[in-house]
Amino acid sequence: MKGPIACTVTIVVGLLILAGYFIASPLIQNIRFFLLEWAIILAGVAGIVGIFSLLRTHWRKVRSREFGSLIVILAFLATFFIGLFLGADNPQFQYVVTGIQVPIESSLMAIVLFSLVFAAIRLFQKKNNLMGTIFLISMFVFLVTSSSILGMAQSIPGVGAVISAIQTLPVAGARGILLGISLGGIAAGIRILIGAERPYIG
């Protein structure tokens, strides 16, 4: 019984929102905004559900003697209660973001730099074919042209135009990929709209 009802609600709501995007009727627009607000609230609730699921996973790990998860749970609880009591605009609470989250994530992004460098080095071994060679050559070219190393050369009229033309090349390929991705996204959305795919039934 749950399946047909969920499927029906999905199809009706999806069609209403799609109609509201194209049709400028005030009634449909109002219904669309109403439904979108519900969707935003539900997305927030789903986020809370996901956070509780994460806490439960870490709690299970604590019970299986993985004490690193205990630190995670304690840090979560501390941040939650400090923000609840002090407020988001409190400078001490802001330090949680600026002093802990930003440095940690920035460090991880720095590690991404090294990971990319090592991946590029291993690319010589892994993909020793035409595509791999083209990838490496293009990597060098765009790294040079976009880093202003050739800043002085860009002032030369001919060179500047060539560099500008080279910098537009990835855009052409990217646009083609983005078009295909858009079509795939439309197909995935339509499958949900017509009820062919029902990941929400469980």
Added chain:
Amino acid sequence: MSALNIILGLFFILLFAGLILIYSLPRMNKKPPILRKIEAVEKLKLAMGLTVEAGTRIHISLGNADLLSPYNGSALASLSVLEQVAVISQLADRKPIATAGNGAVAVLSQSVFKNSLEGKSITDIKESNQGQLAGTTPLSYTAGAINVIRKDQVSTNVFLGNYGTEVALLGQTSNQMKAITLGASDSLTAQAVLFAISDDPLIGEELFALPAYLGTKRIHIASVKIQDFFRWVLIVAMLAGAVLKFLGSL
């Protein structure tokens, strides 16, 4: 939005949906579909079998896509692939794990796992942490997913969804653990990184074609056919527009 845009948009959506429905009918699918061979898909199928035989896990990473964002298509396609993988791998000694960077996608992944058990004579469904929210930001999700890759006996990592450059960390960890690494993303940045990191990357819209390759549902095959059809329509339209503009400028 102008009236022409509205009409064109509605016509496009209705035509797309109608063609998918028509091509998913049994009458239109009498012959088996001919899909071009994708090495990554073949490797994925092989990896799933090897993982089940070896008694290890498959890790499906669903990315950071939000269902309310325009990139929810990749999340939905990833959930379709997850369903196929879940059906195959649920009988394994170690159940597959899905990690997501968004709460709604994590909840849906749990629903997909639960749905894959229906109708099967599987009594042990207690492993409820198969669908996890690993983190709320991309880097925190990466840190949580790295933890899963390192500690949960994962031998195959499949990265599907919306990522940034942080997917390089996931791929590096997967390579360090000697796991099979496959990736597909709708983000151009992530595709470039996955090309260098993973064993067999999927470029562009191949992510959305994965359900047709892994499963046998007519709707997925019809979707792939219609995508190809409209791709050619767009190519012709762009070429025609460029030619006309060029001729107009003369």
Added chain:
Amino acid sequence: MPDRICPFCGKTNPEDAEVCMHCQARLISSSNPLSPSSSEAKQELSDWLNSTREDAAKNAGLPGVPSQTASGDSSQENTPEWLARIRERSRAEQEVAKADNSLFESPESPAPKTKESHPSKKAKAEEVKNEKPEEAWLEELRDEKDTMAGGEPGKADLGTPDIPPAESEDWLKKLDGWQDSPEAHPGQVKDEHGVWVKPFHTSDLKELGDHPELEAPTHVPSKKRPGKKEDPDQSWLEKTRQEAQKSEPPASVSPEEPIPDWLEELESSFPPPEPTKEKGVEKTKKGSGAPPVKIPPVGSIPTGSEEMPNWLKNIEPGSSRKSKPSAPAFIPGHDVEPLTPSQPLAEPPKEKPADMEGLAPAQLPSWLQAMRPVESVLPENLPTGETSGEKGSGALAGLADVIPIQEEAALVSKTSDSTPRLRVDDRQKVQAQLLESVLLEGSKAIEIPKPVQKKGRSAGRILVSLLITIFLAIPIVMGSNSRLMPSPVFFAPETVSMFTAIQTMAPNSRVLVILDYQPSLAGELQTASLPVIEHLMAQNAGLVFISTTPSGPILANTLAQLAQTATPGFDTNALLVNLGYLPGGAIGLQEFAQQPRYTSPITWTRFDAWSTPVLQAVTGLKDFNAVLILTESADTARIWIEQVLPTIPQTPSYLVTSQQSAALLLPYYNSSQLKGMISGIAGSKMYEMLLSKPGAAQFLWDSYQVGVILILVVILFGGIFSSILSQPKMTAPVAKDETP
């Protein structure tokens, strides 16, 4: 034309059929022997039979029918070999038939009764015989049938045969011969009692022991056993006779029952045999007028008291029960020992039974030998001969050596799950043991070993990481005095246009600043956007911050504080509003674009946002003078540019993004959807140079440039080095070890 009736199965066939359609027996050629009107056929048949009889008589010395003249002589001279064999066989059969009892024995009411009670019948039969000899036997048969049925003779409507008694006798003999021939019993052999059974190797049976009821019928060669004559037709007859002596006729079977139609047809097709003179036996003679043969009901055949022929006396009642048992392949109801690879298989005993010493055991092929069941299959307690003796009740009452259903049914038990022993050679035993060990090992859980990382690889990683870190840190340590890398000479046009647009912005303009980058890239974006914010603050523009990430409001506050430090004259209370976090992603953006007051009513400090001096006159996005997007992701920027900005086409839009997304977002500037763009540290450096106000970008410029060059070098040389190391080593071919 009347149909032809098959003499063997009794079914009708077309007139012109030569072979029966049902049993494929050869019909009498050219004419129906039972047809009374085919005199020509009778004549042909008579000639054939006469010739056969003549030959047989000549050979046997018996008085025969006057032979033919020249044709007969010539036929003798030109007799083919096959015909000679047939004649010889028929001669032999004649001898047997002479010593044969009547095929149809009379019931308890013997012939005298028929003679006495039906004298008219006898006279009539004699009369019929005198007039039509060929119809005599048929008439006798008919009479007998009447007697059995309790009716008067002569009322049975049987077809009159065309074959004379002598001919019928030969014909019957031929029928007997055919019945006894191997062609009639494909795949079977005749046992010592003349019963056709499927062949079974006697050497297997020797292992079973003395089980009389399990007799394996062996293929008796053509040489007859001494003292015993093969007569299959009489063996069962004897058995039934004996059983009838022991048992009473079943109640369900009464002599008064009418004869079924199939039996009538059978009677009509089988002429009665030559009667004998033995007492107690139905005497049927040609033309003797004896009553026809009466087929007694089952179990009612009298035995024992009558005088039996010699050959019949030699057949001992129940002798089959005393013979060696025949062992089946598998006996239900008896457990067998399970097959284990370690147990040696028992070899069959090689001794022969006493009465089989004269026979050489047959040589079985190897594959059949392997399939032979051994003694472990057989149960220890086989049912004895008494259990398979005469049936006491039921439909098979009085018959001996039938399948003992009742007794052995009780012995049927659940078969064991173990498989019978098979012949397994050493190689197969080894393979079975190997498989068993593999299966046992498979059930054990194997701990998955952790991957071992190569030591060399970690050293290389550490080395490269240290190298990059040191080279990046040197300019930072040196500070702003470093002049390692030259400043950019060429300014990007998108950066210049942005600078120009902000420079010419009217005072007290309202600028919507959308801060949408992650904390991981806060370093780059903050560095890139700081000079723009400072420039806007210097122009006294009202700044309204909003973010679609949860940490965005905090990052916006930090940015504003840093920018205010460089612009002390900026009134943050009047000109700065932070609307906080906007949930819903793209949907939230669309809603904010259409209904900003409704979507974000308060600031992140929980004050009324729309009562501040900056937002008092704002009712929608169109009331803002500019929109500035700060994001590192090309996807987020595209959402803003494609979803929100089209709603405010008159409002100029600017973008500050990371270097990684610059190439993808540049087309938006080229298509005039964006009025200006700053990409990464390089764009920020240019902007600072345009402002003539060095800032964080100046501080990081040298480090940035050195890092880019270093990474290019590391990738190039490291890749070449690793590809050389990964090549397979060329080793010298190993010389073959030549040992004497």
